[in-house]
Amino acid sequence: MSDCIFCKIRDKIIKADIVYEDEFVIAFKDINPQAPFHVLFIPKKHISSFNEIEVRDAFILENIFLAIKKTVFKFNIAESGYRIVGNCNKSAGQEVFHLHFHVMAGRKFLWPAG
Ligand code: 5GP
Ligand code: ZN
Secondary structure, three states: OOOHHHHHHHOOOOOOEEEOOOOOOOOOOOOOOOOOEEEEEEEEEOOOOHHOOOOHHHHHHHHHHHHHHHHHOOOOOOHHHHHHHEEEOOHHHHOOOOOOOOEEOOOOOOOOOO
């Protein structure tokens, strides 16, 4: 996807503060953080949204959640807690159409989410 910002971050064409990377997953700090810790986890494969996930992508999601687990322990937020958010399409306010999970920590979060 040549016009996708997150593909460009994956390809290191656009600079980002990368906190985790493996064969299938890359994670970097959100440019407009909504919490002291705000990192986006994306599959390296371009998948536009949750609606486009296919059965053959299941292992990618496994890898994303394992990457999140490793990262929250690394940054010492596993015990205090964190929020994982995934926005899909207009009502949820999805802005970047490359599947991603927001992982946020370092402040108290409201429930239900806004
Ligand atoms: P969405 O609303 O699609 O779930 O969230 C997209 C997120 O990507 C937003 O929180 C926004 O701040 C972040 N973002 C957009 N463009 C860039 C960028 O070029 N670099 C980084 N690091 N984050 C970005
Ligand atoms: Zn992409």
